[in-house]
Amino acid sequence: MDSRTITEQLMHLGRIVSGDGLVEGLTPGQWAILRYFAHANRFSQTPSAFAAFHGITRGSASQAIKSMVTQGYLHQARSKADGRSVRLGLTNKARALVVNDPIEVLVEAVEALPPGVRGGFSSILQRMLGRVALATGKPHFGVCESCAHFADGGGCEEGRPIHLCTFQQEPLMEEDLGRLCIDFTPEKPAPKAGVGLR
Amino acid sequence: MDSRTITEQLMHLGRIVSGDGLVEGLTPGQWAILRYFAHANRFSQTPSAFAAFHGITRGSASQAIKSMVTQGYLHQARSKADGRSVRLGLTNKARALVVNDPIEVLVEAVEALPPGVRGGFSSILQRMLGRVALATGKPHFGVCESCAHFADGGGCEEGRPIHLCTFQQEPLMEEDLGRLCIDFTPEKPAPKAGVGLR
DNA sequence: GTATATAGTTTTGAATCCATACTATATTGG
DNA sequence: CCAATATAGTATGGATTCAAAACTATATAC
Numbered sequence: 001m002d003s004r005t006i007t008e009q010l011m012h013l014g015r016i017v018s019g020d021g022l023v024e025g026l027t028p029g030q031w032a033i034l035r036y037f038a039h040a041n042r043f044s045q046t047p048s049a050f051a052a053f054h055g056i057t058r059g060s061a062s063q064a065i066k067s068m069v070t071q072g073y074l075h076q077a078r079s080k081a082d083g084r085s086v087r088l089g090l091t092n093k094a095r096a097l098v099v100n101d102p103i104e105v106l107v108e109a110v111e112a113l114p115p116g117v118r119g120g121f122s123s124i125l126q127r128m129l130g131r132v133a134l135a136t137g138k139p140h141f142g143v144c145e146s147c148a149h150f151a152d153g154g155g156c157e158e159g160r161p162i163h164l165c166t167f168q169q170e171p172l173m174e175e176d177l178g179r180l181c182i183d184f185t186p187e188k189p190a191p192k193a194g195v196g197l198r
Numbered sequence: 199m200d201s202r203t204i205t206e207q208l209m210h211l212g213r214i215v216s217g218d219g220l221v222e223g224l225t226p227g228q229w230a231i232l233r234y235f236a237h238a239n240r241f242s243q244t245p246s247a248f249a250a251f252h253g254i255t256r257g258s259a260s261q262a263i264k265s266m267v268t269q270g271y272l273h274q275a276r277s278k279a280d281g282r283s284v285r286l287g288l289t290n291k292a293r294a295l296v297v298n299d300p301i302e303v304l305v306e307a308v309e310a311l312p313p314g315v316r317g318g319f320s321s322i323l324q325r326m327l328g329r330v331a332l333a334t335g336k337p338h339f340g341v342c343e344s345c346a347h348f349a350d351g352g353g354c355e356e357g358r359p360i361h362l363c364t365f366q367q368e369p370l371m372e373e374d375l376g377r378l379c380i381d382f383t384p385e386k387p388a389p390k391a392g393v394g395l396r
Numbered sequence: 397g398t399a400t401a402t403a404g405t406t407t408t409g410a411a412t413c414c415a416t417a418c419t420a421t422a423t424t425g426g
Numbered sequence: 427c428c429a430a431t432a433t434a435g436t437a438t439g440g441a442t443t444c445a446a447a448a449c450t451a452t453a454t455a456c
Contacts, residue, residue, distance in 0.1 A: 002376060003308040005341060006316065007301065008237070009323040010308075012339060014212025016330055019253055029443075039206070048403060053210075055217055060444050062405055084403040084452045103205065109329040110201040110208075113322060118204065121322050124315060125207040131307040132214055141210060143203060178200060227412070246434060258413050260436055282421045282434040401454070412443080423432070 017106055024102050031101065033068050037088050038098050041179035043168055045087050049182040052139055073097075130186060142184040144177045149185060215304055229299065231266050235286050236296050239377035241366055243285050247380040250337055271295075328384060340382040342375045347383060 023031055036050050043049075051061035065088065068074045073094040079085035090098065113121060126146070133140045144150045144163070153162035153171055163172040167183045217226060224232070234248050241247075249259035263286065266272045271292040277283035288296065311319060324344070331338045342348045342361070351360035351369055361370040365381045 003305050003316070004237075005376065006308045006320045006323065007305045008378065009320060009327060010211065010304065011215050011301070013208065013323060013327055013330070014216045015252065016327075016334065016336060017209050018212045018216060027442080039202075046403080047405095054213065056443095057445055058404065059406080059446080062403095064443080066405085079403095082403080082453075086404070103209070105330055105333040106208065106326075107201050107205045109326045109333075110204045112329065113325070117318070117322060118201070120315070120318070122204045122207065124311060124319050125204065125211060127311070128304070128307045129207060129211055129214075131310065132211070132303055135303040135307075136214065138214060178203065180206065225411080244434080245436095254412095255414060256435065257415080257437080260434095262412080264436085277434095280422075280434080284435070397456100399455080401452105403452080404450085406449075407447085408445100410443100410445085412441105414439105414441085416438085418437075419435085421432105421434080424430080426427100426429085 017103070024100075025097070029064055030068060030073075031103070033064060034073060034090065034094055034098055035101065035103065036180070037074060037090055038095075039180050041176050041181050042087075043165075043170075044180060044182040045089060046085055047088070052182060053141055053180070055138065068094075139182075140184055140186060141180055141182070142186070143179065143181065144172060146187050147181065147184050148187050149183060150187075215301070223295070227262055228266060228271075229301070231262060232271065232288065232292055232296055233299065233301065234378070235272060235288055236293075237378050239374050239379050240285075241363075241368075242378060242380040243287060244283055245286070250380060251339055251378070253336065266292075337380075338382055338384060339378055339380070340384070341377065341379065342370060344385050345379065345382050346385050347381060348385075 018032075019028060026034070032054060033050065036053060037045060040049065040053075044053075047061045047065050048058055050065065051058045054061070065074065069076050069088075072091055074088050075091050077087050079087055110118065110121075126142075129140065132138070144165070149165050149167035150172075151164040151166050153164040155162050160174060163177065164170075165172055165183075167185075216230075230252060231248065234251060235243060238247065238251075242251075245259045245263050246256055248263065249256045252259070263272065267274050267286075270289055272286050273289050275285050277285055308316065308319075324340075327338065330336075342363070347363050347365035348370075349362040349364050351362040353360050355371075358372060361375065362368075363370055363381075365383075
C-alpha cells in the first residue's frame with residue numbers, strides 16, 4: 001500500500017473534518033472555538049492556549065473569541081491567580097449547540113470501528129502526531145493518560161481518587177483526565193531530532 | 199479508548215496537515231493546488247474537479263488557479279474534446295518545488311509505520327471516509343484500485359497491460375492507476391443510509 | 397526596583413472565499 | 427436544424443479571517 005495514497009486519504013479526511021464540511025449554523029472557526037473550550041481543561045481555557053492549539057496568532061484568537069463572547073456563546077472571567085490571564089467557558093446557549101455538533105458524524109465513524117481496531121488506530125495516530133510534531137516543532141496536545149506530568153496523588157477525597165499534575169502542581173479529579181491540556185508532554189520524553197525511533 | 203479522544207487526534211492531525219503547519223514558500227492554498235494537479239489523473243485536471251475535491255466553489259477555484267497560472271506555476275490549455283473545458287498542469291518551476299513539498303513529513307510518518315500496520319490503517323481511513331462521505335453527501339475521492347469503474351482492458355501494448363475506465367470509456371495505463379480521480383466510486387456500492395455496515 | 401517576559405487587545409492590510417451575474421460551448425428534445 | 431437547458435469557466439463585490447505590529451497591563455527575574 002502506497003504511503004502517498006494513505007497520506008492522501010488522511011489529508012482528505014482532514015479537509016472534510018476541519019473544513020466547513022461538517023458545519024451547521026456556525027462557521028468552522030466558531031465550531032472550533034466551541035469544541036476547544038468544551039474540552040479544554042482548566043489550565044487551557046485561555047486565548048493563548050487556543051491560539052497555540054490551532055496554530056494561529058494570539059491576535060487572531062483574541063478577535064475570534066471576542067466575537068463569540070459578544071454573541072453570548074462564551075463567558076469570560078479574569079483569572080484570580082494571574083491578573084493578566086482570562087478564563088473562558090461555554091454559556092448554556094453554547095452548550096445547547098454543542099450537543100448537536102456536526103463533528104459527531106466523525107465520532108460515530110470512530111465508534112463504528114470494530115473494538116479491537118480502535119485502540120490500534122489511536123496509537124497509530126498518536127505515533128504520527130508525535131513524528132509530525134517533532135518534524136514541525138509544533139506543540140503536541142493530548143490528555144493526562146499518556147502525559148509525562150501525570151502522577152498518582154496518593155490520596156482520596158469523598159471516595160474519589162486524586163491524581164496530580166506534576167507540571168501545574170495541582171490535583172486532578174477524574175473529570176479532568178479526559179480533557180485537552182496545553183501542557184501535554186508525551187510520556188516517553190520526545191527523542192532529540194535525528195535520534196530515536198525511526 | 200474513547201471515541202472522542204480519537205476524533206480529537208484525527209482532527210488535530212488534520213489541522214496540522216491542511217492548515218499552514220507544513221508550508222514553506224507557498225501558502226497552504228497554493229500547496230493544495232500544486233499537490234492536486236501533481237496527482238490528479240487526466241480526467242480530473244480541471245478547475246471544477248479541483249473545486250469539488252476541496253469543497254470550494256468553482257469561482258474560488260478559478261481565482262486561485264488564475265493566480266498560480268500568472269505566477270508561472272501552472273500551464274493552461276483548452277481541452278480539444280470540449281471547448282469549454284481547460285486542462286491544467288504543473289510547469290517545471292512548480293515541479294521543482296513539489297519535490298520539496300513539506301507534506302513529505304507526513305508521507306514519511308506513514309512510511310515509518312510497521313509494514314503490517316499500514317494496510318490496516320489505510321482500510322480504516324477508507325472506511326471512515328466512506329461513512330463521512332455518506333453522512334455529509336460530499337463526493338468520495340480515490341484511485342482506480344478500489345474503484346467500481348476499474349476494469350481489465352484485456353490486451354497489452356508494448357508489453358504493458360491495458361486497463362479500462364468503464365465510466366470514461368478510456369484505456370488506462372499503469373501510470374494512471376495511482377492518480378486521484380474525480381469520478382471515483384467505491385467498489386462495493388455505498389450502502390443506503392441506515393442500512394449496511396454498522 | 398528596574399528590566400524583561402508574558403497575557404491579552406487593537407488596528408491595519410492582505411488573502412480567501414462565497415454569492416451572484418456573466419460568457420461560451422455542449423447537449424437535448426422537439 | 428433550432429430553441430431550451432445544462433455545464434465549464436470567469437469576473438465582481440462584499441464578508442470573513444488571519445497575520446504583523448504596536449500597545450496595555452500584570453508578573454517574574456535579577
